[in-house]
Amino acid sequence: MRKTLFLLLIISSFSYGQTKYDNFDELISEANKLRTDAIYEQAILKYKDALDILTPNSSTPFFNLAECALKLNNNVLADKWIRKGIAEGGAQMEYLRKYKGFSEIQNEEFYQKIIEDYNSLRQQYFSTIDNIDIYLEIEELTARDQFVRKIDDYISGRTDEDISNAMEQLKIAQKENDSVNIKKYMNLIFPKPNKEYKKLQNELMRKVDSLNIQRLMEITKEHGWQERAWIILWHQRGNHDEDNYVWNYFRPLINKEIEDGKISRNFWSAFDQFKEMIKNGNFGTITVGEKPKNEIKNENKKKIKG
Structure with a gap:
């Protein structure tokens, strides 16, 4: 199902013309695969290219890049991108503390300094809103x-x-x-x-x-x-492709934002997965790519139950 959706996204992006989100999503997908395959230097380059295109509403790509740097024993580069994950990606302290890629550096001096600087870094994020x-x-x-x-x-x-x-x-x-x-x-x-x-x-x-x-x-x-x-609209998901006062307003608006390059085409993927899940009676995990269910708690590829 996920492979089918990914192919549809690629096809649709060529059909309607590439947007910056199309380019960003493609680069992030490539970077994530490289990171999974432990090809860290190339993953870092892909993450950098993606983050040069736009700043996502998520700290995860920043932290993923930093994790790759740590795998290469480059603490200086990791420090830079962890800080960016807070100042630009808006990471909350809980996510910073619990991000698995940082589990082995909790007592490192540079990481402790990031924790000390957290409030000023977070203030930088709020100043961009x-x-x-x-x-x-x-x-x-x-x-x-x-x-x-x-x-x-x-x-x-x-x-x-x-x-x-x-x-x-x-x-x-x-x-x-x-x-x-x-x-x-x-x-x-x-x-x-x-x-x-x-x-x-x-x-x-x-x-x-x-x-x-x-x-x-x-x-x-x-x-x-x-x-x-997004999470508020998500709880109207049961009939997102039907005619009603909510979706007759939001569906064309979101689609226009997608075509204008203001929203990722991945926006609808979780909704479509949910619809397919209901149709097949398979109440399993819905993967939401880089879009969080609730970034207050966690980010990236979450199990959505609400």
Whole structure:
């Protein structure tokens, strides 16, 4: 499915004319493959070429480049691109700390200096935002979106760390074929829902999603499409190719932005994957390339459940 979508993206880009996002996406795809194949010097060149074209709404390409530099024992280059990932890519501290490629440099002097400089680097990122009030309002809409989807966690007292630890322990239990612990950690990750709470949560989600999408339409009409609002539109995904007041507005707008080179053609890939998943009854993982589900927590190739 992913290969088919990638081929369609390539075909469509030639059909409609190359945009800067087409070039960026192609270079990033090549760089990611080179990094996976441990061809780090060439990967670095591809990442640099891509980031010369545009600055993405993600710190991941910057950090991927820095990881390649670390593999070549070039801490100076890694330092430069980690800093750019914060100052230009907008990486939050949690992502900086948890990025797997940096796991072995946590105690390195240069990395500790980056941590010390984090606030000033992050301020540089905020200084590049055209309309900080709209940016903050989108953050507020996103926070509402995520809050109603985590009611079960708040009621049960589960933290993100609890869930993450349970998932790691589940993997170990599955490898050891430990049925007792498999059941234990499955119950921690997927607790039996309280019907009363679930009904309330579903009602709140419907209302919050409705209010959010109405406000997003107002913001978009006045200020244009806001890339960080993707998660809000994502929760209208079930009928994204049908006629309704939401998609009759957003679908032509997004398509025009794509053709004008303001949005990646990858925008629709997760929506199409979701539609195909529903059609086939395969409720697995949706890969969203470089577009985050919720960059508050993590970036790049996430499992989308909400």
